[in-house]
Amino acid sequence: MTSAVFVLNGPNLNLLGKRQPHIYGHETLADVEERCRGQAAHHGLDIRFHQSNMEGQIIDWIHEARDHGLAIVINPGAFTHTSVAILDALNAFDGPVFEVHISNVHKRESFRHHSYVSLRADGVIAGFGTQGYLLAIERVASLIKVAAAEADAVS
Numbered sequence: 001m002t003s004a005v006f007v008l009n010g011p012n013l014n015l016l017g018k019r020q021p022h023i024y025g026h027e028t029l030a031d032v033e034e035r036c037r038g039q040a041a042h043h044g045l046d047i048r049f050h051q052s053n054m055e056g057q058i059i060d061w062i063h064e065a066r067d068h069g070l071a072i073v074i075n076p077g078a079f080t081h082t083s084v085a086i087l088d089a090l091n092a093f094d095g096p097v098f099e100v101h102i103s104n105v106h107k108r109e110s111f112r113h114h115s116y117v118s119l120r121a122d123g124v125i126a127g128f129g130t131q132g133y134l135l136a137i138e139r140v141a142s143l144i145k146v147a148a149a150e151a152d153a154v155s
């Protein structure tokens, strides 16, 4: 059964707000989760918010989203630039996928300029700080409203 927006976070994002605030800001991941939940609730959407430092765990959550996910918002962390396995898992998910990066990866080292996940993502947000997560949820909500209006129109 499809019911929630999956917000997935990759390695080291558990350190958000605790190190490197000049790059990633002062908010913790718990703060981001709370804001995402508020934004989603405003649109009547549920959230499943997860973080893992393990590639396989992220892949398992993507598989879970195949049955229970309306959309995936993912900040894959450094796996963005390395993981064909996460790309393959996302390719097996049918709904919208939005890739979020807190920092502007294109302004950083060249190894951050390539993303495997972008080959699947329907949209990419980078450099908007943690607000990027909220913008992605906003986009998911718009897509769901349009789909519901189209379904109404044909019924």
Ligand code: CA2
Residues within 6 Å of the ligand: 011, 012, 013, 015, 016, 017, 018, 019, 020, 024, 075, 076, 077, 078, 079, 080, 100, 101, 102, 103, 104, 105, 112
């Ligand atoms: O800008 C982003 O959101 C990134 O996905 C963050 C990844 C990085 O490898 C990507 O190139 C861009 C790193 C996440 C590490 O997060 C930390 C947060 C605070 C302190 C240390 C690491």
